[in-house]
Amino acid sequence: MPQIGEQRVSYAPTSVSDMAAASFDVGVAPLEGGARLAVATLVEGRAADAVVHEAAHVAADARLAVPAARVVWQDARVVVPLLLDAGVRLERVRDLRLVHRILAQARGMEAEERWSRPMRVEAEGLFSLAPEAEPVEALAQQLALQEAAIGEDAGLRMLAAAESMGGVLAVELSRQGLPFDRARHDALLVEALGERPPGGGRPRRMEALATQVREALAAPRLNPDSPQEVLKALKRAGVDVGSTSRWELAEHEHPAVEPLIEYKHLARLHTANGWSWAQRWARTDERGRTRLAIEYVPGGVVTGRWATEGSGAMQIARQIRGAIAAEPGMRLVVADAAQLEPRALAAIARDEALADAGRGTDLYRGLVDRGVVESRQQAKIGMLGALYGGTTGESAVVLPRLARAYPRAMGVVEAAARAGERRERVRTWLGRTSPLPPRWRDDERGIRQARAWGRFTRNFVVQGTAAEWALAWMAGVRRAIRDVEGAALVCFLHDEVIVQAPEAQADAVAESVREAAAEAGRLLFGGFPIDFPVQTAIVGDWGQAKD
């Protein structure tokens, strides 16, 4: 089980010595102003024929060079838009920046080192590496170093390819935007929050709830958005709470509780995905199409998951998903991978019994059918407890039964947790390495911190591997739909993708999406018999896709 325990990759991007033969043929680097590109055919790691072209000429050159060329760049955010504009088909790519992060982490810096030089690794860019070199030669140098670090590690090699394609996908998704219907969004908001008063102020339903809360607490001037004020008012009214969080409020019987919880719910929707949010992030182009501008950050999360910047687009409230609507003549193919993380765990652990329970479409149901647990709900809680390190309540009750039924799978997450508690690093299936923990003492508090870190490493292995599968899946979807006229990936959410496709093609696209999932499973886990079922829905808007 290679993903548990210490593993170091030899990778020293600060010293350029090894100019080993590179297995790529075309390098692309941005030049001053970003408008021009250097394109070179590289032979044995050296630029043999470096030439500078206008972006528009790159397409022809890139194709001309070598059919199976790998295109290499320092930063997809700079280069990929130019290549896409030039019509280049990107298939085999290497994103030096993203792969550098993975290799640098695998090589491992002491926590103190990171602390004292927090920006060092990030800032260690291509041109600081080899300032004297021509851009294309510098690309070759850094690529050679990465290749040497990856060596024969097939997992890392796959991860480098997947992460790099993730860089392309993020640019493509960000450029595409998420189809958005302003009118429908407005209607959904009015339905939930009430009309907005013309002069500004709270929407009607929110204001009504605020009034109810104020009356119930005999606090006529209370600002329900201020936890401090609310807490004081609650105490004055005899509601003995330590915070205003929902779970705690719900334990009390008081006329203020229900409207307060409802108010907070609506306030959340209003601030997170309300009118000003739409105003800020929805853009209408010259063709009259409105889309949400979403900036994806591939590898933005330690585990390898993606993040978004600004729009909060990975947390779009379910209540307004109806506003994500296909454009005229189009449909949304909404696809999500069912119980992805337990399946990833089964595959990592080579746990055939758990894989068997997941055969078909519902792994949780499979656990019930095999008599491991009594209900689907129990299966879910138990499995989440195993993945997150639950120690109390229902999951503590169910966990021993899972451990008995699936000792291999549970053994992997337990081992990952123990390794983290010992301050060891763990690895995902393909080889992404967990960071080193901060230091903790040998006292009570230190033990708590160690346990917490163990829960993190436990989850890291599974969440990170699931993220790798999702990357491979999405790359497969991209490939499958590239020649479907008008079809495009428009959304990615950890284990879910949305493709917008012409109505006539939607069925075929959905089939491709399911097939890509199976393919991703084979790519990562070889012959291990694990299913990755994908629920697909072909809908007019996201709100119609029921989980």
Add this chain to the structure above:
DNA sequence: AGAGCATGCGCC
């Protein structure tokens, strides 16, 4: 006034 922390929520 602005930075930074704390709180609380909702997404996976």
Add this chain to the structure above:
DNA sequence: AAAAGGCGCATGCTCT
């Protein structure tokens, strides 16, 4: 003031 992982964001509030 959560239980059980990972995030991002808005708001309130304190400190400077």
